[in-house]
Structures are given as structure tokens and as C-alpha cells.
Amino acid sequence: MKLRFLYLLLPLLFAGCAQHPNSALPKNSTWTIQQAQLEQLTHWSLSGKLGIFTPNNRDSVDIYWQQSGQDFHIRLSALLGLKSIDIQKRGNETVIIDMDGQRHHSNDTEQLITDLTGFVLPIEYLQQWIKGNPSNASYQLNDRQQVSNLLGGTQNTELWSITYNDYRTVNQTNLPHKLQLTRGDLRLKFSISQWHLPPKT
Structure with missing residues (x-):
């Protein structure tokens, strides 16, 4: 049960205006302007797929992530939606509902994840990293002034590398649709099919 739960939960943690993205990117936006846009983007959702790769396993799940300020709801689904795991953070409390419907509560999101899976996942930073905002990380930009890769994490854990x-x-916001996170022999590959953002005011 724990191993099955682990492989379903991992993808989620890592991994608006329902409109189809435009691949024609503006070329005159500076990184300062783009990062300011990403910092101000606090309410969004995404959907797509997440692949989980270890030396002995390869898995793929559907992921839905809704961010509302500091709160979030992440749903991970597999087996055509017949099995899913929900992670919900509201205020200081996080609730994880596993595949058997059991509810797990904590005021420490990352510790709860670690207790249930045995892994430390940087959910605090992923809320920024998944947007292409290199919070608490060193990074490089591509020729369009977008983050091409970063290296970051807490001082107490092995660093994450993201491309x-x-x-x-x-x-009007540039967002990544493919990203890959690597730490040790764990690799998480996001393929985001759609971002939903609030309308510009």
C-alpha cells in the first residue's frame, strides 16, 4: 500500500482563463518584467501529466493543481481516474486523502508527505518553480529571457535540478509547459496541457 501510494503521490507534489496558449512569445520582455508577472501570479490552476522515473519503476499519472494564494489543492489520478489522491492545504493545515479514503492531517505539509511516502518533496518551492519562477534557486536564462534551468532547495536536503x-x-504571461525535476535517482517529468489564469484587469 505504501509503495503504491508513494508512486501516486510523488507526481502531484512536484508536479486559468481556460484558453489555449499561444506559442508566439513576445521577444522584447525583459526578465525583470517577466519575473514580476510571475511573482504577482498567485491564483492559477494547471492540468496535465506527470511521469515518475526511478531506477526500477516508470509511472505516469494525471495531475490537476489549483493554487489560491498560499493555499492549494492537488489531485493525482491514475487508472482512468478510478484511483486518486487529494492534497489540500488551507491556512496552516494540510489534509491528504489517500486512495482508500483515509484522511491524514498536519500543519507541516512537507513533513506529512515525508511521513506517508518516505520522501522529502519541495512543495513550498514548487509553487513558484512550476511557473518558471526560480525562488530560492540559482538559474540560467534562455535567449528569450526565460528560465531554462535552475538548481535549488533547502540547505538540509539534496538540491533539485530543473530544466x-x-x-x-x-x-499575456509566459509559462512553461514541459519541465523535468531531478534529485538523485528520482526524475519527475511534467507535461502541462493547460494553464488557467485569472483575466487581466
């Missing part, structure tokens, strides 16, 4: 590809413009 980004396939940026597209969604509601």
Missing part, C-alpha cells in the same frame, strides 16, 4: 522547455504565452 524547462516549451514556454507559451497564456493570458
Whole structure:
């Protein structure tokens, strides 16, 4: 049960305006402007697929992630949606509902994940990293002034390496649609099919 739960939960943690992204990216935006846009983007959702690769296993799940300020709801689904795991953070409390419907509560999101899976996942930073915002990380930019890769994490854990590809413009904001996270022998590959952002005011 624990191993099955692990492989379903991992993808999720890592991994608006429902409109199709435009691949024609503006070339005159500076990184300062783009990062300011990403910092101000606090309410969004995404859907897509997440591949999980270890030396002995390869798995793929559907992922839905809704971010509302500091709160979030992440749903991971496999087996045509017949099995799913929900991670919900509201205020200081996180609740994880596993595949058997059991509810697990904590005020420490990362510790709860570690207790249930045996892995430390950087959910605090992923809320920024998945947008292409290199919070608490060293990074490099591509020729369009977008983050192409970063290296970051807490001082107490092994650093995460992330590579980004396939940026597209969604509601005037450049967002990655493909990214890969690597730490040790664990590799997480996100393929985001759609971002949903609030309309520009």
C-alpha cells in the first residue's frame, strides 16, 4: 500500500482563463518584467501529466493543481481516474486523502508527505518553480529571457535540478509547459496541457 501510494503521490507534489496558449512569445520582455508577472501570479490552476522515473519503476499519472494564494489543492489520478489522491492545504493545515479514503492531517505539509511516502518533496518551492519562477534557486536564462534551468532547495536536503522547455504565452504571461525535476535517482517529468489564469484587469 505504501509503495503504491508513494508512486501516486510523488507526481502531484512536484508536479486559468481556460484558453489555449499561444506559442508566439513576445521577444522584447525583459526578465525583470517577466519575473514580476510571475511573482504577482498567485491564483492559477494547471492540468496535465506527470511521469515518475526511478531506477526500477516508470509511472505516469494525471495531475490537476489549483493554487489560491498560499493555499492549494492537488489531485493525482491514475487508472482512468478510478484511483486518486487529494492534497489540500488551507491556512496552516494540510489534509491528504489517500486512495482508500483515509484522511491524514498536519500543519507541516512537507513533513506529512515525508511521513506517508518516505520522501522529502519541495512543495513550498514548487509553487513558484512550476511557473518558471526560480525562488530560492540559482538559474540560467534562455535567449528569450526565460528560465531554462535552475538548481535549488533547502540547505538540509539534496538540491533539485530543473530544466524547462516549451514556454507559451497564456493570458499575456509566459509559462512553461514541459519541465523535468531531478534529485538523485528520482526524475519527475511534467507535461502541462493547460494553464488557467485569472483575466487581466
